[in-house]
Amino acid sequence: MNEQQLLQVFAAILFISGFGTIAATKNLVKMIMGFQVMIWGVNLALFAGGLVNGQATLFSTSLVILSISVGASVEALALSLTILVFRKYGTLNPWEIRRLAH
Protein backbone atom coordinates (compact mmCIF):
# COMPACT_ATOMS: atom_id res chain seq x y z
CA MET A 1 0.00 0.00 0.00
CA ASN A 2 1.55 3.27 -1.08
CA GLU A 3 1.25 6.65 0.58
CA GLN A 4 -1.64 7.80 -1.59
CA GLN A 5 -3.75 4.75 -0.83
CA LEU A 6 -2.98 5.07 2.87
CA LEU A 7 -4.25 8.65 2.86
CA GLN A 8 -7.39 7.48 1.07
CA VAL A 9 -7.96 4.87 3.75
CA PHE A 10 -7.56 7.57 6.40
CA ALA A 11 -10.06 9.69 4.47
CA ALA A 12 -12.56 6.83 4.36
CA ILE A 13 -12.17 6.26 8.11
CA LEU A 14 -12.80 9.94 8.78
CA PHE A 15 -15.87 9.88 6.53
CA ILE A 16 -17.28 6.78 8.24
CA SER A 17 -16.65 8.27 11.70
CA GLY A 18 -18.44 11.48 10.79
CA PHE A 19 -21.37 9.73 9.17
CA GLY A 20 -21.66 7.30 12.06
CA THR A 21 -21.68 10.16 14.55
CA ILE A 22 -24.46 11.90 12.65
CA ALA A 23 -26.45 8.67 12.59
CA ALA A 24 -25.88 7.76 16.22
CA THR A 25 -25.89 10.94 18.25
CA LYS A 26 -28.86 12.70 19.77
CA ASN A 27 -27.26 16.12 20.03
CA LEU A 28 -27.34 18.73 17.27
CA VAL A 29 -23.91 20.15 18.17
CA LYS A 30 -22.35 16.69 18.04
CA MET A 31 -24.05 16.14 14.69
CA ILE A 32 -22.40 19.24 13.29
CA MET A 33 -19.08 18.00 14.63
CA GLY A 34 -19.68 14.77 12.75
CA PHE A 35 -20.47 16.75 9.64
CA GLN A 36 -17.18 18.63 10.06
CA VAL A 37 -15.27 15.34 10.25
CA MET A 38 -17.06 14.13 7.11
CA ILE A 39 -15.87 17.27 5.33
CA TRP A 40 -12.33 16.56 6.49
CA GLY A 41 -12.60 13.07 5.06
CA VAL A 42 -13.71 14.43 1.72
CA ASN A 43 -10.94 17.03 1.76
CA LEU A 44 -8.33 14.40 2.50
CA ALA A 45 -9.70 12.15 -0.26
CA LEU A 46 -9.55 14.99 -2.78
CA PHE A 47 -6.06 15.87 -1.67
CA ALA A 48 -4.80 12.29 -1.75
CA GLY A 49 -6.29 11.75 -5.20
CA GLY A 50 -4.25 14.62 -6.59
CA LEU A 51 -0.85 13.59 -5.29
CA VAL A 52 1.81 13.12 -7.96
CA ASN A 53 5.17 11.74 -6.85
CA GLY A 54 4.39 12.70 -3.27
CA GLN A 55 3.59 16.30 -4.16
CA ALA A 56 0.24 18.03 -4.30
CA THR A 57 -1.00 19.39 -7.61
CA LEU A 58 -2.53 22.80 -7.94
CA PHE A 59 -5.76 21.20 -9.15
CA SER A 60 -6.32 19.13 -6.03
CA THR A 61 -5.21 21.97 -3.75
CA SER A 62 -7.76 24.26 -5.35
CA LEU A 63 -10.48 21.66 -4.85
CA VAL A 64 -9.50 21.29 -1.20
CA ILE A 65 -9.62 25.05 -0.65
CA LEU A 66 -13.03 25.25 -2.29
CA SER A 67 -14.28 22.34 -0.19
CA ILE A 68 -12.95 23.92 3.01
CA SER A 69 -14.79 27.16 2.34
CA VAL A 70 -18.03 25.39 1.40
CA GLY A 71 -17.84 23.24 4.53
CA ALA A 72 -17.10 26.16 6.83
CA SER A 73 -19.96 28.20 5.37
CA VAL A 74 -22.44 25.36 5.78
CA GLU A 75 -21.22 24.73 9.31
CA ALA A 76 -21.62 28.37 10.27
CA LEU A 77 -25.19 28.32 8.97
CA ALA A 78 -25.93 25.06 10.77
CA LEU A 79 -24.57 26.40 14.06
CA SER A 80 -26.64 29.56 13.78
CA LEU A 81 -29.72 27.45 13.10
CA THR A 82 -28.85 25.39 16.17
CA ILE A 83 -28.93 28.51 18.34
CA LEU A 84 -32.32 29.46 16.93
CA VAL A 85 -33.69 25.97 17.51
CA PHE A 86 -32.37 25.92 21.08
CA ARG A 87 -33.93 29.30 21.82
CA LYS A 88 -37.27 28.18 20.48
CA TYR A 89 -37.52 24.63 21.82
CA GLY A 90 -35.04 24.61 24.70
CA THR A 91 -33.44 21.34 23.65
CA LEU A 92 -30.83 20.04 21.24
CA ASN A 93 -32.26 16.56 20.89
CA PRO A 94 -33.59 16.24 17.32
CA TRP A 95 -36.23 13.66 18.33
CA GLU A 96 -37.47 15.93 21.09
CA ILE A 97 -37.52 18.88 18.69
CA ARG A 98 -39.58 16.86 16.24
CA ARG A 99 -42.03 15.97 18.99
CA LEU A 100 -42.32 19.57 20.16
CA ALA A 101 -42.76 20.89 16.64
CA HIS A 102 -45.98 18.90 16.15
Place this chain on the structure above:
Amino acid sequence: MILGAMLVGVTMVALMVRKLVWSLILLFYSSIVFGLLLMTYDAAFAGLFHIITFAGAVSVLFMVILMIVGGEALDAKDALGKANYFGMILALLAAIPLVILTSNFQPLPNRLSEQAQLSGLASQPDGPLGFLWLMRSWDLLLVVILVAAAMLGIMNLFSREGGGVEK
Protein backbone atom coordinates in the same frame (compact mmCIF):
# COMPACT_ATOMS: atom_id res chain seq x y z
CA MET B 1 1.83 8.72 7.83
CA ILE B 2 2.32 9.52 11.52
CA LEU B 3 0.34 12.72 11.10
CA GLY B 4 -2.41 10.82 9.29
CA ALA B 5 -2.65 8.23 12.05
CA MET B 6 -2.68 11.00 14.65
CA LEU B 7 -5.43 12.78 12.75
CA VAL B 8 -7.65 9.72 12.55
CA GLY B 9 -7.01 8.68 16.15
CA VAL B 10 -7.60 12.07 17.73
CA THR B 11 -10.69 12.70 15.60
CA MET B 12 -12.24 9.38 16.53
CA VAL B 13 -11.58 10.01 20.21
CA ALA B 14 -13.09 13.48 19.81
CA LEU B 15 -16.26 12.00 18.36
CA MET B 16 -16.52 9.27 20.96
CA VAL B 17 -15.85 11.33 24.08
CA ARG B 18 -19.03 12.27 25.92
CA LYS B 19 -18.28 15.81 27.05
CA LEU B 20 -18.68 18.30 24.23
CA VAL B 21 -15.97 20.58 25.61
CA TRP B 22 -13.42 17.80 25.28
CA SER B 23 -14.72 17.03 21.80
CA LEU B 24 -14.18 20.64 20.84
CA ILE B 25 -10.64 20.74 22.23
CA LEU B 26 -9.69 17.51 20.48
CA LEU B 27 -11.21 18.66 17.19
CA PHE B 28 -9.22 21.88 17.50
CA TYR B 29 -6.07 19.81 17.93
CA SER B 30 -6.88 17.49 15.04
CA SER B 31 -7.63 20.39 12.70
CA ILE B 32 -4.12 21.67 13.35
CA VAL B 33 -2.76 18.18 12.65
CA PHE B 34 -4.74 18.14 9.38
CA GLY B 35 -3.20 21.46 8.35
CA LEU B 36 0.28 20.18 9.16
CA LEU B 37 -0.45 17.04 7.12
CA LEU B 38 -1.29 19.17 4.10
CA MET B 39 1.86 21.23 4.63
CA THR B 40 4.08 18.15 4.61
CA TYR B 41 2.96 17.51 1.02
CA ASP B 42 4.00 20.98 -0.14
CA ALA B 43 0.49 22.39 0.01
CA ALA B 44 1.21 25.18 2.44
CA PHE B 45 -1.57 27.39 1.14
CA ALA B 46 -4.27 24.75 1.66
CA GLY B 47 -2.82 23.76 5.03
CA LEU B 48 -2.77 27.29 6.37
CA PHE B 49 -6.23 27.92 4.97
CA HIS B 50 -7.46 24.82 6.77
CA ILE B 51 -5.92 25.86 10.08
CA ILE B 52 -7.26 29.41 9.81
CA THR B 53 -10.74 28.23 8.90
CA PHE B 54 -11.29 25.24 11.17
CA ALA B 55 -8.92 25.79 14.08
CA GLY B 56 -9.66 29.50 14.04
CA ALA B 57 -13.13 30.43 12.89
CA VAL B 58 -15.15 27.24 13.29
CA SER B 59 -13.69 26.37 16.72
CA VAL B 60 -14.62 29.83 17.99
CA LEU B 61 -18.13 29.33 16.62
CA PHE B 62 -18.43 26.02 18.45
CA MET B 63 -17.14 27.67 21.62
CA VAL B 64 -19.76 30.41 21.38
CA ILE B 65 -22.47 27.78 20.85
CA LEU B 66 -21.36 25.87 23.93
CA MET B 67 -21.33 29.08 25.96
CA ILE B 68 -24.85 29.97 24.84
CA VAL B 69 -26.32 26.51 25.19
CA GLY B 70 -24.53 25.74 28.45
CA GLY B 71 -25.59 22.77 30.54
CA GLU B 72 -27.96 21.36 27.95
CA ALA B 73 -25.16 20.48 25.58
CA LEU B 74 -22.73 19.47 28.29
CA ASP B 75 -25.10 16.82 29.61
CA ALA B 76 -25.56 15.21 26.22
CA LYS B 77 -26.39 11.54 26.37
CA ASP B 78 -25.33 9.70 23.26
CA ALA B 79 -26.72 6.25 23.76
CA LEU B 80 -26.46 4.15 20.64
CA GLY B 81 -30.02 2.97 20.09
CA LYS B 82 -31.11 0.04 17.99
CA ALA B 83 -32.36 2.30 15.22
CA ASN B 84 -28.96 3.91 14.94
CA TYR B 85 -27.23 0.69 13.94
CA PHE B 86 -28.90 1.08 10.58
CA GLY B 87 -27.16 4.44 10.26
CA MET B 88 -23.81 2.89 11.13
CA ILE B 89 -24.26 0.21 8.45
CA LEU B 90 -25.25 2.94 5.99
CA ALA B 91 -22.06 4.81 6.88
CA LEU B 92 -19.95 1.74 6.16
CA LEU B 93 -21.69 1.27 2.82
CA ALA B 94 -21.19 4.94 1.97
CA ALA B 95 -17.45 4.55 2.43
CA ILE B 96 -17.13 1.94 -0.33
CA PRO B 97 -18.02 4.18 -3.31
CA LEU B 98 -15.95 6.94 -1.73
CA VAL B 99 -12.84 4.79 -1.68
CA ILE B 100 -13.49 3.56 -5.23
CA LEU B 101 -14.03 7.07 -6.53
CA THR B 102 -10.99 8.54 -4.85
CA SER B 103 -8.72 5.70 -5.86
CA ASN B 104 -9.63 6.35 -9.51
CA PHE B 105 -9.16 10.10 -9.22
CA GLN B 106 -6.12 11.10 -11.24
CA PRO B 107 -4.84 14.59 -11.77
CA LEU B 108 -4.83 16.00 -15.26
CA PRO B 109 -1.79 14.68 -17.15
CA ASN B 110 -0.21 17.97 -18.10
CA ARG B 111 -0.37 19.56 -14.69
CA LEU B 112 2.87 20.21 -12.88
CA SER B 113 3.41 20.10 -9.18
CA GLU B 114 2.41 23.16 -7.25
CA GLN B 115 5.98 23.93 -6.31
CA ALA B 116 7.10 23.91 -9.93
CA GLN B 117 4.27 26.21 -10.94
CA LEU B 118 4.99 28.63 -8.15
CA SER B 119 8.68 28.76 -8.93
CA GLY B 120 7.84 29.45 -12.58
CA LEU B 121 5.43 32.21 -11.66
CA ALA B 122 7.85 33.79 -9.26
CA SER B 123 9.84 35.10 -12.20
CA GLN B 124 6.85 36.83 -13.75
CA PRO B 125 6.24 40.56 -13.40
CA ASP B 126 3.40 40.02 -10.95
CA GLY B 127 5.80 38.57 -8.42
CA PRO B 128 5.51 35.48 -6.25
CA LEU B 129 1.96 36.30 -5.16
CA GLY B 130 0.73 36.59 -8.74
CA PHE B 131 -0.57 33.04 -8.65
CA LEU B 132 -3.35 34.13 -6.37
CA TRP B 133 -5.17 35.82 -9.20
CA LEU B 134 -3.50 34.33 -12.25
CA MET B 135 -4.24 30.65 -11.68
CA ARG B 136 -6.78 30.58 -8.92
CA SER B 137 -9.19 33.25 -10.04
CA TRP B 138 -12.27 31.03 -10.26
CA ASP B 139 -11.93 29.08 -7.07
CA LEU B 140 -10.96 32.11 -5.03
CA LEU B 141 -13.92 34.01 -6.47
CA LEU B 142 -16.19 31.11 -5.50
CA VAL B 143 -14.70 31.10 -2.00
CA VAL B 144 -15.48 34.81 -1.58
CA ILE B 145 -19.03 34.35 -2.91
CA LEU B 146 -19.69 31.36 -0.63
CA VAL B 147 -18.41 33.08 2.49
CA ALA B 148 -20.45 36.19 1.64
CA ALA B 149 -23.56 34.05 1.08
CA ALA B 150 -23.08 32.32 4.43
CA MET B 151 -22.64 35.65 6.22
CA LEU B 152 -25.79 37.03 4.56
CA GLY B 153 -27.68 33.88 5.55
CA ILE B 154 -26.62 34.18 9.19
CA MET B 155 -27.45 37.88 9.27
CA ASN B 156 -30.85 37.10 7.81
CA LEU B 157 -31.49 34.37 10.37
CA PHE B 158 -30.76 36.68 13.27
CA SER B 159 -32.44 39.80 11.97
CA ARG B 160 -35.84 40.72 13.40
CA GLU B 161 -37.49 40.90 10.01
CA GLY B 162 -35.99 37.79 8.48
CA GLY B 163 -37.26 34.67 10.16
CA GLY B 164 -35.91 35.17 13.64
CA VAL B 165 -37.26 33.48 16.73
CA GLU B 166 -40.72 34.51 17.82
CA LYS B 167 -40.83 35.82 21.34
